[in-house]
Amino acid sequence: MAEGEQLIPINIEDEMKSAYIDYSMSVIVSRALPDARDGLKPVHRRVLFGMHELGVLSNRAHKKSARIVGEVLGKYHPHGDTSVYDTMVRMAQSWSLRYQLVDGQGNFGSVDGDSPAAMRYTEARMQKISEEMLSDIEKETVDFSLNFDDTLEEPTVLPTRVPNLLVNGASGIAVGMATNMAPHNLSEVIDGTIAYIDDREIEVEGLMQHIKAPDFPTGGVIYGYDGVREAFKTGRGRVVMRAKATFEEVKGKECIVVTEIPYQVNKADMIKKTADLVNEKKIDGISLIRDESDRHGMRVVYFLKRDAVPNVVLNTLFKHTALQSSFSVNNIALVNGKPEQLNLKDLIVHFVDHRHDVVIRRTKYLLRKAEERAHILEGLIIASDNIDEVIALIRGSKNADEARQKLIDRFELSEIQAKAIVEMRLRQLTGLEQDKLRTEYDELMETIADLKDILGSEERRMEIIKNELLEIKEKYGDERRSEINLAGGDVSIEDMIPDESVIITISHAGYIKRTPLTEYKIQNRGGVGQKASTTRDEDFLEYMFAGTNHQYMLFFTQNGKCFWMRVYEIPEGSKTSKGRAIQNLISIDPDDRINAFICVQDLTDEEYINNHFVLMATKKGQVKKTVLEQYSRPRSNGINAITIKEGDELLSATLTTGDSDVMLAVRSGKAIRFEEDKTRPMGRNASGVRGIKLANDNDEVIGMVPINDPQDETILVVSENGYGKRTFIDDEDGEAVYRITNRGGKGVKTISISEKTGDLVAIKSVKDDDDLMIIKKSGVAIRMSVSDLRVMGRAAQGVKLINLKDDDSIAAVAKIVNQDKDEDIEIDENVENQADENLNDDNVDSADKNEEN
Numbered sequence: 001m002a003e004g005e006q007l008i009p010i011n012i013e014d015e016m017k018s019a020y021i022d023y024s025m026s027v028i029v030s031r032a033l034p035d036a037r038d039g040l041k042p043v044h045r046r047v048l049f050g051m052h053e054l055g056v057l058s059n060r061a062h063k064k065s066a067r068i069v070g071e072v073l074g075k076y077h078p079h080g081d082t083s084v085y086d087t088m089v090r091m092a093q094s095w096s097l098r099y100q101l102v103d104g105q106g107n108f109g110s111v112d113g114d115s116p117a118a119m120r121y122t123e124a125r126m127q128k129i130s131e132e133m134l135s136d137i138e139k140e141t142v143d144f145s146l147n148f149d150d151t152l153e154e155p156t157v158l159p160t161r162v163p164n165l166l167v168n169g170a171s172g173i174a175v176g177m178a179t180n181m182a183p184h185n186l187s188e189v190i191d192g193t194i195a196y197i198d199d200r201e202i203e204v205e206g207l208m209q210h211i212k213a214p215d216f217p218t219g220g221v222i223y224g225y226d227g228v229r230e231a232f233k234t235g236r237g238r239v240v241m242r243a244k245a246t247f248e249e250v251k252g253k254e255c256i257v258v259t260e261i262p263y264q265v266n267k268a269d270m271i272k273k274t275a276d277l278v279n280e281k282k283i284d285g286i287s288l289i290r291d292e293s294d295r296h297g298m299r300v301v302y303f304l305k306r307d308a309v310p311n312v313v314l315n316t317l318f319k320h321t322a323l324q325s326s327f328s329v330n331n332i333a334l335v336n337g338k339p340e341q342l343n344l345k346d347l348i349v350h351f352v353d354h355r356h357d358v359v360i361r362r363t364k365y366l367l368r369k370a371e372e373r374a375h376i377l378e379g380l381i382i383a384s385d386n387i388d389e390v391i392a393l394i395r396g397s398k399n400a401d402e403a404r405q406k407l408i409d410r411f412e413l414s415e416i417q418a419k420a421i422v423e424m425r426l427r428q429l430t431g432l433e434q435d436k437l438r439t440e441y442d443e444l445m446e447t448i449a450d451l452k453d454i455l456g457s458e459e460r461r462m463e464i465i466k467n468e469l470l471e472i473k474e475k476y477g478d479e480r481r482s483e484i485n486l487a488g489g490d491v492s493i494e495d496m497i498p499d500e501s502v503i504i505t506i507s508h509a510g511y512i513k514r515t516p517l518t519e520y521k522i523q524n525r526g527g528v529g530q531k532a533s534t535t536r537d538e539d540f541l542e543y544m545f546a547g548t549n550h551q552y553m554l555f556f557t558q559n560g561k562c563f564w565m566r567v568y569e570i571p572e573g574s575k576t577s578k579g580r581a582i583q584n585l586i587s588i589d590p591d592d593r594i595n596a597f598i599c600v601q602d603l604t605d606e607e608y609i610n611n612h613f614v615l616m617a618t619k620k621g622q623v624k625k626t627v628l629e630q631y632s633r634p635r636s637n638g639i640n641a642i643t644i645k646e647g648d649e650l651l652s653a654t655l656t657t658g659d660s661d662v663m664l665a666v667r668s669g670k671a672i673r674f675e676e677d678k679t680r681p682m683g684r685n686a687s688g689v690r691g692i693k694l695a696n697d698n699d700e701v702i703g704m705v706p707i708n709d710p711q712d713e714t715i716l717v718v719s720e721n722g723y724g725k726r727t728f729i730d731d732e733d734g735e736a737v738y739r740i741t742n743r744g745g746k747g748v749k750t751i752s753i754s755e756k757t758g759d760l761v762a763i764k765s766v767k768d769d770d771d772l773m774i775i776k777k778s779g780v781a782i783r784m785s786v787s788d789l790r791v792m793g794r795a796a797q798g799v800k801l802i803n804l805k806d807d808d809s810i811a812a813v814a815k816i817v818n819q820d821k822d823e824d825i826e827i828d829e830n831v832e833n834q835a836d837e838n839l840n841d842d843n844v845d846s847a848d849k850n851e852e853n
Contacts, residue, residue: 024175028339032174034181036333036342037354038133038158039165041172043087046076048101049155051126052134062105062123069119078148081119088124089116097168098183098217099476101130111218111261111298112268129476133160139365141358159358161468162476163189163351165333169214177339179332182214182231182239183263187477189348190469196348197462204233204344211344212484213239214327219260219481220244223324228484231329232344243323244483247310248301253287256302256314260481262325267293270322271300277320285313309498355465360455367451370444372416377441379417380424384434386411390421497568499550503773503814504570506544506582510593513579514570517546544773544814547599554631556596556616557588558649562641564634567599575781587637596653603632613656613681616641617664617691617704620648623743624688625679628655643687652704661707661740665717665750665763668695672747673729673738676706690744703763710736714791716766717751718774718801720758720809725751725798726766726791737794752797762813770815774802777811786815 034041040048050072056063069084077084090096092104095111106122109115116122136159144153169183192210196202213228221242222228231237241262248257261267271291277283285308292299304313318324331342335350342350383390393410397403404418413421427433454460501517547553549568556562563586571580582594596616602608612628624642631639642650656676665671672692679689692701707713710729715738718724727750728737738748751760766772770786782802792798802810 028174028177029334029337032172033177033179033332033334033339034165034170034172035157036165036335036340036347036350038160039163039168039170039333040158041170043077043079043083044091044101045158046072046154047084047088047091048126048130048134048158049137050076051102051124051130052137056125058103058126058128058131060125062103062125065104065106065119065122065124068124075152076147076154085119092124095218098215098481099129099162099167099186100127101133101168103127111266113266129162132162132472132476133158133164135159135161136358136362139362141361141365157354159362161355161472162186163193163348165351166211166347170333174339177332178330180328180330181333182327182329183216184211184213185215185478185480187473188212188215188480190473190477192344193348193352193469194466196345197352197466202345207344207348208232212480214329214482215480216241216263216327216482218263218265219483220262221260221483221485223485225484225486227326227329231331235329235331235341235343235346237329239327239329241325241327241482242318242485245314245323250301250303254304254308254310256304256310256317258300258302258323259298261298261300262322263327265322265325267291267298267300274302274317274321274323283313283316283320284308285316312498352465355468356458356461359461359464363451363454363461367448367455370448370451374441374444374448375414376417376420377437377444379411379413379420380428380437381434381441382411382413382417383407383421383424384429384437387429394422497549499548501546501548502567502572504545504547504553504567504597505579505775506594507579510582511579512570512582512585512594513573513577514549514567515573515575519575544775544812545597545599546814551599551601552603554598554600554614554653555586555594556598556641556650556653557592557638558595558644558651559589559592560640560642560644560650561588561592561638562631562634563588563638564603564631595650598653598655600628600655603628611657613658613676614641614653615656615662615676615679615704615706616653616688617651617701618642618644618648618688619651619700620645621664621666621690621692621694621701622648622688623662623664623679623691623704624686625656625658625676625681626684626686627681630684640684643685645687651701654704654706656706657708661710662691663705663707663715663738663763663765664692664701664747665703665705665760666692666694666699666747667702667759667761668699669749669751669753669760670695670747671715671717671738671750671763672743672745673707673736673740674743674745675740678743693744693746695746702760705763705765707765713765713767714786715750716762716764716772716786716789716813716815717760717798718762718764718810718813719751719753719798720761721756722800722802722804722810723751723757723798724789724801725796726786726789727794727796728791729765749795752795754797757797758809761810764813764815766815773814774810775812775814776802776804776808778805778808 030042032041038045047068051068054063054068054071056068065085065088068088069081072084073081088102089104089108092100092102092108094100103125104122105124107117108122137155141159143156145156146152147154165181166184166189167186169181171180172178188211192207195207195210199206208229213222213225221244223240223242227238227240229237231239243258243262244260245256245258248255261270271289274283275289278286278289285305286302287305288303290301290303292301302313302317304310331347332339333342390407393406394403397406400422403422404415407413407418407421408415454464502514503517504512504514506512547567551567553565553567554562555565565586570585573579582588588594598614600612609629609632610627613625614628614631616624631641644650658676660676661673662676663671663673682688694700705715707729711734713729714726715729716724716726730736738750750763751757753759766786768787771783772786773781773783775781784801790799
């Protein structure tokens with residue numbers, strides 16, 4: 001150890017804490033966070049100031065980037081040259097900054113993530129808007145501090161006229177904190193700033209009338225407003241961004257064309273990852289992706305497969321790719337050297353306060369300069385008034401110092417005035433120049449009075465700030481690039497799935513599936529049908545329903561429980577597939593089974609659920625009515641729908657509006673018609689009241705039909721051996737064919753039952769434009785038009801609807817409502833065409849029909 005030195009033991013833990021805190025504060029204050037006043041980090045400020053000092057202005061020639069980087073490195077920024085060049089490059093990229101601060105010439109990278117050329121190849125100069133940020137810096141408007149080696153001074157902040165922090169945003173990672181501030185539209189920000197100047201008490205909501213939302217340099221669509229509102233009010237929020245996409249037909253193929261992408265998304269990476277997802281079959285419907293972007297703008301084309309639905313594919317892309325991304329706003333900036341989280345109003349307040357300070361300092365500087373000049377002019381005017389004496393006095397002096405002293409003594413001048421007189425040029429002795437001196441002096445006195453008035457009036461200072469802001473808006477303001485979709489929000493599963501018509505089938509053993517309606521074809525009465533489903537041995541299709549993907553389904557079990565499901569949640573299967581066991585989808589008891597269901601539009605609409613009822617019927621003839629609202633809060637393990645008595649089971653459930661007629665039919669061929677309001681609404685746990693009296697112990701209810709339009713509807717009945725018919729509910733004269741009776745009676749004959757026809761198995765309310773789907777227990781289905789069936793009397797046995805072989809019988813009958821060309825219902829366009837093609841398809845299966853075509 002050298003002489004005089006000594007060791008001082010210190011605690012390493014304390015030293016580490018101290019050193020790390022020093023380091024972290026250095027990063028926070030001197031590197032990573034922007035100043036709330038000019039919106040710049042030290043490196044950005046140094047680049048702009050360095051270019052200003054170098055004279056690389058917007059109206060001068062470009063200079064080599066290496067020259068500028070060297071200037072900044074050598075004088076102000078003692079770090080790697082990469083940090084300075086990367087900063088300058090970003091300030092020149094149109095997709096990085098909303099308002100570029102550097103005008104670059106050469107390769108400054110691309111939105112695909114390409115690297116810029118080396119600094120020796122590129123050139124740069126300031127943008128015009130950057131000069132506005134440095135305007136008046138020479139007028140002592142901001143504080144300067146010594147550079148890293150104490151040889152030069154650099155500004156601690158720029159006297160910016162542009163609210164840069166809001167218009168260009170910022171991002172940075174410090175120690176223990178980070179900032180991520182979104183860019184905004186300059187015109188909107190200035191309008192908001194002026195609104196604040198006019199009303200200091202304005203709230204964030206008021207400012208949002210002017211500053212609508214962030215405005216990203218790459219455009220796109222801001223999807224949903226909740227995140228924007230949260231960010232403006234608290235300084236933190238999540239702004240969801242979507243690409244701007246349109247649908248086009250390119251060379252006969254349907255395409256999705258993307259012209260704008262979310263901010264900070266790498267286009268090349270996005271396309272590559274999308275292609276990988278397509279190859280992995282995670283995204284369906286895309287056959288080719290082509291990037292057709294050029295110097296005129298961005299254009300990414302997604303070519304769709306022939307059967308793809310453009311909206312569905314686009315929503316899938318939004319969900320799985322960077323076509324939708326989010327910007328997490330975290331407004332942290334330095335206020336008086338300390339990091340603070342700022343909301344929209346805070347950001348504007350700090351900028352206005354800074355501008356106010358700049359205006360005061362600039363005014364004081366101008367006032368001082370004006371007073372100094374006025375002081376000199378006063379001396380010159382005195383000299384011009386006594387010019388002969390002044391000349392004689394100067395000529396009689398041995399040197400300049402003596403001349404100055406004589407002038408001071410003679411005319412009571414200051415040292416500065418005497419010096420100015422001695423250095424006065426001969427041409428200033430002319431009468432014209434003397435007049436100019438007086439004119440200049442008078443103007444200066446007016447200026448001084450005006451400057452003093454500015455310093456004495458905050459109102460005038462604020463007016464100056466407003467006028468300068470309006471000037472900036474006039475020069476650089478532009479239209480929004482990012483659209484705002486107020487109705488947007490997180491992508492739901494419904495956006496992924498088209499709302500198309502489907503057939504839901506449930507087999508006797510409890511297998512369920514949904515199949516697009518277009519897979520079925522219409523055949524005429526008496527057709528053999530086509531294979532509809534493959535079931536297990538001894539299983540057969542028992543239920544068939546028509547619905548659409550987005551509807552809500554309520555499943556009712558024979559034991560009286562209700563389960564809730566969306567149609568699209570039912571697994572999709574082809575006509576010939578078996579489907580999925582319903583126990584795997586719904587938590588029903590092993591000894592229970594689905595016996596009825598209803599499809600409802602929306603369980604969240606208060607008016608809808610309070611004005612609709614669920615009407616239920618059991619096999620033993622009980623009926624019950626309950627308001628739909630009681631079924632709008634489902635549980636995964638189901639809810640009680642009706643209390644079932646021993647030996648009975650729930651048979652049917654239907655949705656009504658409360659003013660229908662109700663028909664119940666029994667196996668013995670009788671039916672009863674009574675008014676729905678004869679059944680009062682009951683709670684979910686009630687067991688109901690008697691609807692029809694059964695003929696004997698073996699008799700049971702086989703169906704329930706609500707009647708809303710008795711003049712237009714007809715009753716279709718089908719027996720188990722394939723016989724069926726239609727019967728008027730009311731005849732043309734309005735006389736009831738099925739007369740209205742009291743609830744609980746025996747009913748009237750609806751079909752003549754014999755050994756040939758078999759017992760009654762189905763009753764439906766149908767119209768001429770309906771279709772029927774009839775399923776045999778063997779799994780064969782036939783679809784036919786109701787209009788092909790003749791209307792007969794109540795007592796007739798009907799006609800043969802479907803040919804049955806061996807011991808086969810009818811398993812289920814479902815009604816399918818045709819999608820009329822005039823009706824505003826979403827359905828595959830091919831349905832009607834397919835129906836027309838197959839209208840005359842008598843006893844020919846689909847394969848034979850295709851061969852004939």
